[in-house]
């Protein structure tokens with residue numbers, strides 16, 4: 001069976017999750033059961049439970065080394081071969097993996113979303129369609145402040161410090177250059193209706209083949 005992996009990359013808070021979840025939720029009930037699944041790169045942040053909490057707050061979470069991409073790659077290979085996988089569930093407040101996992105079944109269409117997906121050559125080789133969500137960084141920062149304070153247990157000061165020391169520099173070093181590895185660049189992120197409809201049509205076309 002042919003399986004298609006669609007990568008959605010872009011800056012933190014650019015709208016990757018909203019874009020991916022919109023496509024997924026609008027299709028999931030329309031398609032045959034198990035046709036589409038979704039995985040977040042964030043689930044593959046390295047486990048840091050062996051480190052004291054204070055150390056975990058100092059990790060550079062925007063550098064490729066923060067991710068266990070080898071595990072993600074191995075999961076993508078297993079899914080391609082029709083096997084289900086147990087994807088870690090990440091805890092942003094604790095800066096480490098939780099002790100829970102989520103079972104993902106091998107779907108014909110797999111959407112993966114994350115900041116550094118298109119920086120990794122081995123991962124890139126696994127993706128059949130590569131999308132980059134291109135949102136101005138000042139808008140991303142405003143969204144991130146709100147989200148991290150409301151949903152990820154952060155203070156305003158910690159968001160600003162982390163943004164200045166790692167998030168912004170790593171964006172320019174790794175994420176922005178990876179835009180050139182994409183097939184499609186999407187402006188206006190999670191609410192670009194035309195782009196969402198184009199990807200949905202492509203998915204339906206792939207499922208008819």
Ligand SMILES: Nc1ncnc2c1ncn2[C@@H]1O[C@H](COP(=O)(O)OP(=O)(O)O)[C@@H](O)[C@H]1O
Nearest residue numbers: 011012013014015016017018143188189190191
């Ligand atoms: N086009 C948009 N307009 C307004 N808010 C948006 C838009 N795209 C995303 N958001 C909001 O910004 C925040 C970050 O978006 P999210 O999709 O989680 O980003 P990412 O997955 O890239 O980190 C969320 O609260 C989301 O609802």
Ligand SMILES: Nc1ccn([C@@H]2O[C@H](COP(=O)(O)O)[C@@H](O)[C@H]2O)c(=O)n1
Nearest residue numbers: 011012013042061062092095096115167
């Ligand atoms: N413990 C952590 C782990 C990650 N982050 C930040 O998450 C961002 C990636 O997730 P998005 O949903 O925003 O794409 C990344 O920029 C990391 O800085 C964190 O703050 N703490």
